[in-house]
Amino acid sequence: MNKIVKVVVGLPIEGPFDYWVDETLRAQIAVGKRVRIPFGGRKRIGYVVGQADKSRFPGGRLKPIFSVIDATPILNDELLQLTREVSIYYGCSWGEAIETSLPKALRSGMTIDLPVTENFLGQKTSLHQIILLQDLNRKQGWDFLSENIRQSIAAGQDVIVLVPEITVLNFMAEMLKKISDKVIILDRKLAAKEELNNWLMAGAKEAKIVLGTRSAVFAPVHHLGLMVVIEEDHQSYKQEQSPFYHGRDVALMRAGKNDCRVILENCAPCPEVWWQAKKGTMKLLSFSTEKSAGMQIVDMTDYKSRKSVLISVPLRNAIEKTVRAEGKVILFLNRKGFSTMTKCPQCQFILQCPRCETNLSYLYAQKKMTCGRCNYRADLPELCPQCRSSYLRSSGIGIEKLESELARIFPKYRLGLYDRDTKNLPVQFDILIATQAILRLQNQFSVELIGAIHMDSELNHPDFRSAHKTFSLLIQLRQMTKEKFIVQTRLPENYCFKSAAKMDFKGFYREEIKFRRQLGLPPFNHLVSIIVRAAQEKAAFEQVNIFYRKMQDTLKRGIMVTEPQPDVMPKLRGKYRFMILVKGKSAEKILSFVRTSLKGIKRKSGAIISVNVDP
DNA sequence: AGCACGCCGACT
């Protein structure tokens, strides 16, 4: 019965693979344990997913496993099933899904001493219910959340709370410690040893709160009662490498298996999620604002002619009034650094990243040119590197340039900067000039006035989520101001601004859903994006077209394929990128279509194809 | 993902 084990590995190949188990190892074998195996001529770690008496492997005699690593399985049935489901949905191998679910210490084969605990999979412990919590009132929203968490803990159940990133995690940790003294933190950025320790504590028997980033959705808790996803649509929940999973969606999968409750929290929910609530799959719970700060839209088309006018008259007046009354101001500009383009006025040469071909930004504080996509850095050249006859001129506005403009306009005001790399909020300031990184602190402080310098850059992105992203930014910024919110735009008639000004959520989602329906975008279809990348542009281009032609030939009903186009990032880290979008009702059907199309096509050397479900 | 096997150009 246990002569043969079925093993999967953390590689993009399906398996499972059969191995022979020597008699001396048979007693140790169990599903969910790690084993050391010979694989493709080298030693690897494999994960036992099954046992058998005989193998159907046609290749003759099986290789024997070297050893069994774990005394107790590190994966219980629930996590085995969950990772299996994740692998099917996102189109990766089971082994890859298992590997992303584990702390790095365990992937590297470290041995551990794990106590034996049973898990409660399949036992109906609570009502499976999904709540979409729209929390525009921090007090009531928090009361609701903490009450739910408290109830689960009191019932002896575990709670998993997912947060988008570390600042929110630290803040939430303090809040959650008021509810329970057992708050376990899980984050891939922890040191290997600490990560493993916390992972082990997450698996302990007593009820606890596991607080973590994306990967904490796989926390090995045994009696899951509630999952909370804070800022449900945050970008960081989507893994940008294979497996391209979304933390929120895996949370929903996991909750479905365990019959546990889910609370998805967001001020301006993702339209896909909003639609679920509208259809009744989820319950929408809205706590409205006690008092909403006034929002004023300033039409900047009038300012077009006058050069270098960043601050409109109404905004300037509001800043003066606020600072005079000893209030604080945030000016929002979603662009790091000083300038965004550096050009030679003589020969028109533009400084670009050698790997991404994007214009380099200048970081004034660091005196460096940098690429916003990769981590390329260079010094600012004295003269034009091409014609050597002129100094370079910079244009394009980042927060550092805005700071210098403001220093000119308001020489007496204290100015501060805040972006992704800012560690601490400036201690004293009258005006804080910030990128969207400021939203990390949205629950931690607020100001009297927020001015958005131009909100249009987001809206002009060729991304079907851009309208919602803009709306969401507007709503979140508005929540951070106590008195006034001024938005400068050249698109004042756009529904994002109009509905945000009126706090008209229904209006916004009605428009957005209409737009999504017309174009057959989520939630009405699933999207799968296929990115073909290669160092040689020709290789990438030819590969994507080979693939596209094959897809055309084998096209199925209900599946739509767009023509290949350069990706939003046409070149990244030295690789040219082309994209195909596939649309269809079911992600699984799209994926199986993509798989069959992929089979037997001619492969161009150096071209890499990656498949991203729900990009 | 690696690594081995396999079929066409410049070397001692």
Place this chain on the structure above:
DNA sequence: GTCGGCGTGCTC
């Protein structure tokens, strides 16, 4: 003649 290019295919 052989060394080696990377194109193709497999890993129990």
